[in-house]
Amino acid sequence: MNVVVDPAGGSTAVAVPSVDDVPESQPIAWRHRHLLDVDRLSTAELDLIMRTTDAMREVLARPIAKVPALRGRQVTILFYEASTRTRVSFEVAAKNLSADVVNIAAASSSVAKGESLIDTVRTVEALGAQMLVMRHSSSGAPYLAADIFSGSVLNGGDGWHAHPTQALLDLYTIRERLPGGSLAGRKVVILGDLLHSRVARSNIWTLTAAGADLWLCGPATLVRGFEAWASRGAAGRRFHLTTSVDEALRDADVVMALRIQRERMASGLLPSLREYAARYGLTRERLALARPEALVMHPGPMNEGVEIAPDVAAGSQSVITDQVTNGVAVRMAVLYLLAGTRVPS
Amino acid sequence: MTGPQVDLEISRAWLVDPTAGREGPGEIVVRGGILEAVTWLSDAEADGIGPDGIVIAPGFIDFHVHLREPGNEDAETVATGLAAAAHGGFTTVCAMPNTDPALDEPSVLARIRAAAAASGSPVELLAHGAVTTGRAGEQLSAIGELADAGVVGFSDDGSPVRSAPILRSALAYAGAMGGLPIVDHAEEPSLTAGAEANEGYVATVLGLRGWPAAGEDSAVGRDLAVLADVVRDVPGARLHLTHLSTARALELVRQAKAHGLPVTCDVTPHHLAFTDEWLAGARRWAWEASDDPWSDGALVGPPYATSLRVNPPLRARGDAAACLEALLDGTADAVVTDHAPHTEVDKAVEFGLAANGISGLETALGVLLAAVDAGRLPLLRAIGALTVGPMSLLAGRSRRAAAGLAEGSKANLVVFDRSASWTVTPESLASRGKNSPLLGMDLTGRVLLTVADGRLAYEAPDA
Numbered sequence: 001m002n003v004v005v006d007p008a009g010g011s012t013a014v015a016v017p018s019v020d021d022v023p024e025s026q027p028i029a030w031r032h033r034h035l036l037d038v039d040r041l042s043t044a045e046l047d048l049i050m051r052t053t054d055a056m057r058e059v060l061a062r063p064i065a066k067v068p069a070l071r072g073r074q075v076t077i078l079f080y081e082a083s084t085r086t087r088v089s090f091e092v093a094a095k096n097l098s099a100d101v102v103n104i105a106a107a108s109s110s111v112a113k114g115e116s117l118i119d120t121v122r123t124v125e126a127l128g129a130q131m132l133v134m135r136h137s138s139s140g141a142p143y144l145a146a147d148i149f150s151g152s153v154l155n156g157g158d159g160w161h162a163h164p165t166q167a168l169l170d171l172y173t174i175r176e177r178l179p180g181g182s183l184a185g186r187k188v189v190i191l192g193d194l195l196h197s198r199v200a201r202s203n204i205w206t207l208t209a210a211g212a213d214l215w216l217c218g219p220a221t222l223v224r225g226f227e228a229w230a231s232r233g234a235a236g237r238r239f240h241l242t243t244s245v246d247e248a249l250r251d252a253d254v255v256m257a258l259r260i261q262r263e264r265m266a267s268g269l270l271p272s273l274r275e276y277a278a279r280y281g282l283t284r285e286r287l288a289l290a291r292p293e294a295l296v297m298h299p300g301p302m303n304e305g306v307e308i309a310p311d312v313a314a315g316s317q318s319v320i321t322d323q324v325t326n327g328v329a330v331r332m333a334v335l336y337l338l339a340g341t342r343v344p345s
Numbered sequence: 346m347t348g349p350q351v352d353l354e355i356s357r358a359w360l361v362d363p364t365a366g367r368e369g370p371g372e373i374v375v376r377g378g379i380l381e382a383v384t385w386l387s388d389a390e391a392d393g394i395g396p397d398g399i400v401i402a403p404g405f406i407d408f409h410v411h412l413r414e415p416g417n418e419d420a421e422t423v424a425t426g427l428a429a430a431a432h433g434g435f436t437t438v439c440a441m442p443n444t445d446p447a448l449d450e451p452s453v454l455a456r457i458r459a460a461a462a463a464s465g466s467p468v469e470l471l472a473h474g475a476v477t478t479g480r481a482g483e484q485l486s487a488i489g490e491l492a493d494a495g496v497v498g499f500s501d502d503g504s505p506v507r508s509a510p511i512l513r514s515a516l517a518y519a520g521a522m523g524g525l526p527i528v529d530h531a532e533e534p535s536l537t538a539g540a541e542a543n544e545g546y547v548a549t550v551l552g553l554r555g556w557p558a559a560g561e562d563s564a565v566g567r568d569l570a571v572l573a574d575v576v577r578d579v580p581g582a583r584l585h586l587t588h589l590s591t592a593r594a595l596e597l598v599r600q601a602k603a604h605g606l607p608v609t610c611d612v613t614p615h616h617l618a619f620t621d622e623w624l625a626g627a628r629r630w631a632w633e634a635s636d637d638p639w640s641d642g643a644l645v646g647p648p649y650a651t652s653l654r655v656n657p658p659l660r661a662r663g664d665a666a667a668c669l670e671a672l673l674d675g676t677a678d679a680v681v682t683d684h685a686p687h688t689e690v691d692k693a694v695e696f697g698l699a700a701n702g703i704s705g706l707e708t709a710l711g712v713l714l715a716a717v718d719a720g721r722l723p724l725l726r727a728i729g730a731l732t733v734g735p736m737s738l739l740a741g742r743s744r745r746a747a748a749g750l751a752e753g754s755k756a757n758l759v760v761f762d763r764s765a766s767w768t769v770t771p772e773s774l775a776s777r778g779k780n781s782p783l784l785g786m787d788l789t790g791r792v793l794l795t796v797a798d799g800r801l802a803y804e805a806p807d808a
Contacts, residue, residue: 039550039639118693138695139541139552140649147647159697161552201552225549234550234639 030337034146034153038164038205039234046171046209052333053172053326059096060329069336070099076129078120079156080106080136085300085324086156086166090133093331097339102129121145131338134158139198152338160196166299167202169330171210173323174254177295184211189248189290191282192258192307193222195269199299200258204229208237215240217248218258219280221269245280252290256297257282257308273306283309287317295319348467348800350378351756358399359763360385363729364749370394373401373750373758378799380756397763400790402728403748404436404757404797406735408611409502409528409587409681410706412438412470414460415453416445421686421777423457424464426706429684429776431795431803433706434731434759437469437743438684442480443503449475449486451494467800469745473500473528476515482507485514492522497742498585500528503656505564507534509571516575520582524740526609528585531564531594532657541697543658547621550639551648553696556658558591565594569601569608576607585738586610588683590657592667599676609738610671611679614712615703615782617668621659623782624648631665632721651692651699652782655685669721672730679734680727682709686778704778708769710761711788718789745798755799765791 030048032041041049059067075094079087087103094101104124115123117136124132130151134142139159146153157163174188175181188207194200194216207214216226220243230241242248249255264270287296296308296318304310313320353375360371360383370391374382386394412426421429423440430438440457442448448457454472461470474491478484480501488499499519506512506529519525537560542548544555565586572584589595589610598610620631626644627634635641653659671677685702692699709731716722733748747757766787771779795803 116690116693117695136695138697140696143647143649144693144695159552160554198552201550225544225546225555228546229549232546232637232640234637236637236640 030340033338034142035164035334035338036142036146036153036155037162038167038202041205041209043209046206049168049330049333049337050172050175052337053329056329056332056336059332066096066098068098070094070097070339073099073130073339074102074128075099075131075133075335076102076104076124077133077156078104078106078124079134081157083135083157085327086135089324089327090156090331093328094335096328096332097335099131099335102127117141117144118148121149125149125151131335154334154338157198159198160201161198162202163198164202165327165331165334166199167206168334169323169327170203170256170297170299171206172330173297173319173326174295176326177319177322178253179293182211183207186212186253187215187251188212188254188256189215189217189252190256190258191217191245191248191280193260193264194218194226194258195222195224196261197258203256204239205234208233208239215242215248215252217242217245219243219270219276222264245286246289249286249289252294254295254297255282255287255290256299258299259301260303260307277306281307281309282312284312284315287312293317297323299323348465350799351375351796351801352377353756353796355399355401355760357394358401358760359394359396360750361400361402361725361728362750363403363725363733364751366725368396368725375756375796375799378756380750380752380754380758383750383752396724399760399793400763401750401758401760403732403750404759404795405434405710405731406437406739406743406748407435407682407684407706408439408679408735408738410438410440410684411443411686411702412440412457413686414444415456419688419777420691423460423470424466425775425777426684426686427461427464427466427468427470429706429774430468431466431797432775432792433708434710434761434792434795435468435706436757436759436795436797436802437471437745438706439471439473439497441500441502442473442475447475447480448472449478449480451487451490454491454494454496467797467802469743469797471495471497471739471743473498473502475499476501476506476527477511480504482511485511485518488515488518489522492519492525495742496525497739498526498528500530500587502528502530502587505530505532505534509567512568513571513575516572516582516584517579520575520579524581524583526583526585526738528587529564529568531561531568531586531589533560533564536560536563540658541654542624543621543660545621545661546637547625551624553624558593558660558664561589561591561657562593562597565589565597569597569606572606572608582607584608587681588613588616588657589671589677590616590660590668591664595667595671595676599671599674602676609678610676611681612668612672612677613681613683614705614709615655616657616660617665617672618712618716619653619659619782620662620665623653623659624650628786630715630719631662632669632716632719634662649696650782651694651696652703652780652784654696654699654701655703656701669716672722673726677730679738680709680713680730681735682706684776684778686776687780689779692780702780703782704774704776704780706776707774708781708783708788710790710792714763714790715788756796757798758796759792760794761790761792763790765789767791
């Protein structure tokens with residue numbers, strides 16, 4: 001069975017192989033060996049990922065949600081930061097594609113003994129890794145890995161810089177749940193700690209590429225540096241920045257709250273969690289400023305009662321669990337597309 | 346060990362003599378290492394000789410280099426550092442004291458002088474002493490003994506002089522002892538803790554921890570306030586601010602000089618010619634940079650190259666333009682390379698973990714000539730910033746360096762081909778530090794010959 005993707009066309013569905021096809025032979029217009037960032041993905045490429053995700057959703061709906069697309073391939077998940085949901089999401093995605101999955105939590109490996117990142121990557125490659133999913137606390141670290149790894153590197157989050165699959169699953173979720181399915185001209189708000197957020201940074205690229213009217217909002221200390229970005233609009237894609245939560249939320253179509261970490265108080269960026277919750281927390285009253293059907297999102301893990309009220313997180317407008325489900329499908333899609341570009345050995 | 350005295354005749358070259366404030370067609374004759382004749386040609390005789398051919402200038406002086414010996418010889422030794430200097434056209438270099446052990450008393454100075462002698466290089470090695478013992482910022486180093494031993498200044502470079510009271514004491518103590526400068530690396534550590542890249546657009550997009558300009562500006566403000574206080578009692582006190590990188594810091598120095606404070610400063614080639622957009626993968630000169638490298642196809646390389654990690658960080662184009670402006674109006678007295686060689690091990694790591702510093706001795710001339718080519722910097726000023734400028738900072742402490750082309754003196758000069766380009770590669774660099782962001786790029790102004798103290802320091806393989 002063939003997979004046919006027409007990157008230029010809008011309607012062609014992606015059929016997922018149900019037999020052991022070799023992805024190299026397929027006419028997939030996917031030219032990236034790695035997924036390190038989303039800043040250079042074209043609109044057509046984003047569409048391709050979205051349509052591939054549609055196909056993966058279809059796989060997930062089957063009684064046995066498993067296809068052999070990555071059979072015989074080793075996917076190594078190397079996480080230098082604690083994470084449950086993203087790591088498990090990647091693992092489930094890879095296993096759904098029949099990959100062999102190796103999990104390395106850096107704290108329990110030789111990394112704790114001072115091994116360099118380059119040595120670790122060489123070691124996992126020598127142990128058979130063909131695809132490397134990596135999370136690291138230092139911005140840019142996946143670029144270093146990609147420079148020496150002969151397979152594909154998939155950025156599972158680096159420092160404050162990027163979280164590509166989160167942005168892709170957010171984009172997918174919004175397109176799926178927003179009436180009409182298009183983000184063009186729709187007001188999307190990202191609310192909270194932008195300064196430390198790789199989720200926000202990646203979402204800026206993908207949401208502006210999708211044509212959203214993007215608004216970023218947070219206290220002045222946590223939006224530092226974003227004015228310079230907003231005013232230029234990288235690659236001409238402008239967005240709005242405000243410290244006024246009312247201005248941001250008014251008539252919004254989508255509201256995404258970001259996690260506030262307790263360390264921010266110790267570093268003098270915020271007076272208290274209580275004050276943050278009172279001024280920037282996404283409460284039912286604040287949400288009433290947005291459109292009645294506005295979507296509520298959160299990349300998790302949540303501090304309920306701080307950046308988002310429990311009744312909002314669990315409310316009828318919340319698509320937070322959809323984000324988690326779609327995360328598996330998006331990661332399957334990305335693994336699948338990256339595997340297709342790998343040079344056969 | 347030492348090479349023979351040079352005999353050399355070069356006719357039909359372009360001579361640059363910053364001491365005389367003069368450049369033009371001419372000829373030189375060196376016999377037995379002595380610059381015997383310097384002949385300036387008339388227009389009639391010049392016949393097509395221009396500044397784009399063979400150029401002869403006084404040997405360059407670098408007031409700020411790191412030679413890593415003792416303590417980190419894997420990154421550089423005195424011998425390899427002097428070889429790098431000669432390849433870059435430098436005939437005098439001033440080593441910073443952040444070695445291990447720090448150069449905080451005369452025996453370390455004796456040790457690196459012995460290494461320089463053993464290297465056989467005719468390049469002159471001078472040194473700064475530490476301001477504080479072990480550069481720990483707490484207790485004054487052996488300032489008097491180091492002054493007697495011949496250091497050219499005092500610096501805790503790599504770090505600022507941490508405490509204001511220590512800075513105040515050091516300015517007074519050294520100032521009363523022959524007017525040696527305190528050379529401060531101006532940085533307010535509480536504003537730069539964990540910082541990775543100039544705070545602004547590029548750092549925000551790349552998710553790098555911001556290094557605010559205020560981290561430098563506030564330190565310069567502190568230093569100038571302390572200096573103003575000290576000079577009332579000790580007129581000989583002198584402050585030199587090294588590798589300034591922000592528009593505001595340079596403006597503060599400009600104003601201080603206008604008020605007559607005894608302050609000098611320098612800028613580096615990388616801060617005036619590169620900008621923070623290089624971190625995103627751009628490789629265009631600061632004067633060609635735009636507001637948004639993401640929008641105009643300027644990103645030609647991968648982001649997060651650790652060869653660009655440097656302290657102070659590469660700044661925005663307005664700051665780079667201010668560095669160039671400061672050089673043009675004399676606010677900046679000199680260009681220094683802040684040559685900071687590092688091993689592969691210290692650079693082939695995550696950006697946030699990489700050592701700060703750029704290997705710069707061998708590319709300084711080429712980078713300045715790029716500014717000259719772009720019409721941003723007169724050739725005479727570029728050469729002056731590498732010769733007469735740093736000479737003025739040495740206040741007679743060099744026995745050899747000459748900032749001009751004076752007949753009858755020992756020859757200290759560099760000969761370069763203004764229009765010949767060379768590609769910066771690891772193999773082309775004599776330094777052990779291959780940490781240059783210019784690797785793979787072409788620079789013009791290939792050095793053909795460096796003569797130091799009348800002897801051959803460097804000769805291009807095919808010259």
